[in-house]
Amino acid sequence: MKTMIVAVLAGLAWSGTALAEDASCARIRSADMGWTDIALTTNTAAIVLEAMGYEMTNTLLGLNITYESLKNGQVDVFLGNWRPAQDIEFKAYYDNSWVEVLGTNLTGAKYTLAVPTEVAEAGVHGFDDLAHFADKFGRRIYGIEPGSNQPLLDMVAAGRHGLKDWEVVESSEQGMLAQVQRAVARDQWIVFLGWQPHPMNLNYRITYLSGGDEEFGPDFGGSTVRTIARPGYAAACPNLARFFANLAFDIDTENAGMQMILDQGLDARAAAAALIKARPDRLAAWLDGVTTRDGRPALDAVRPALTR
Structure with missing residues (x-):
């Protein structure tokens, strides 16, 4: 009986936030350096997360300060870990587990x-x-x-x-x-x-x-771009860690979105919203195994809200 209860609780912890997530997970703090590609991907994440019941705020920081802020728990996630360049410059942060990797969001860079x-x-x-x-x-x-x-x-x-x-x-x-x-x-x-x-x-x-x-x-x-987080983030916020692990883009999509921003004058959020609406099929991959903040299947809640 005790084993059965533990298994049930583990399942509830994944499907609903009351048991799975720390209260701090409701608000995601991200950073970027004013790079257009990271502004685009971060705003894409923010739009989807808001439809899931979360709040995401973004702060413009220098790269050195971003890594220190992740290490000190002042920033939760950063979608701009260009590697291998940053892995060399900020090697100590990875060697000492001052940041943790959630997933790769771009290849072929x-x-x-x-x-x-x-x-x-x-x-x-x-x-x-x-x-x-x-x-x-x-x-x-x-x-x-x-x-x-x-x-x-x-x-x-x-x-x-x-x-x-x-x-x-x-x-x-x-x-x-x-x-x-x-x-x-x-x-x-x-x-x-x-x-x-x-x-x-x-x-x-x-x-x-x-x-x-x-x-x-x-x-x-030749580079890949990863999403990294503050230490312990995946354990505290497993639903969000799953989302960020799933969140991936491609070169053509980012080129198109960045052109909307730099050449057509759209702000990053408007460009991100346009790309989501143009490619709603991506939501299924991004939200695989992910729930809303209150524990409902995320795809069922997000797709109608963002593609109509």
Whole structure:
């Protein structure tokens, strides 16, 4: 009889929140760095979670502060663990279990230095070519917000690829893209931090540079993006951990959503809502084995609310 009661309670703990979740799970605290891709995926999660009866708030933080906030329990989840770059820079957080991995939300990404294709055709194919054209580039590499350019800063400080006297210009994703747009329009040379998914791959002819394995990993910074959480989050909030483990995207969808934001002027939430409505079939995979906050099957509650 005792074994039967334990089994029943375990089943109730999964299907209803009264036993399964800590009270703090009702409100999910997330972070991003102002990256368009993470804004899109985080807002997608927020829309679905709100239809499930949860509340999700997002705070703009630097990458270093995000990891510290996860470690200290001030942030619950972060959908922007680009790896291997962050796994190298923030290795101690994984080695010491200061963060925990909930799932992979994107495969097939890349993250490394890029140039306009016309510049590549003029002879710049890899990191080691940059120094040969230092004057053309003004000895500048354009990055994004401070805290996200450490591999480049370390590269310059160490003088790798002959770039010791170069400057890494830190601004923001939007600031960097403005520089790219200006340079392309004026047929000027520029080297910048590029990545996929992003509409820069649709809006410009760009070429990713080889030879940056030490800075960004092999295969042109070939990357996956994971969702990570504060320590103990999966145990305290198993229903939410299941949802975040299920939540996955693809390159084409993220490119399309980011183009809505950057080129069409939609805010991230509106773009996320449009993508959910356009691809309602994804909800079944995202909500497999997931319940609403009050214990009902999540798909039955969410699909009518978000696709009508």
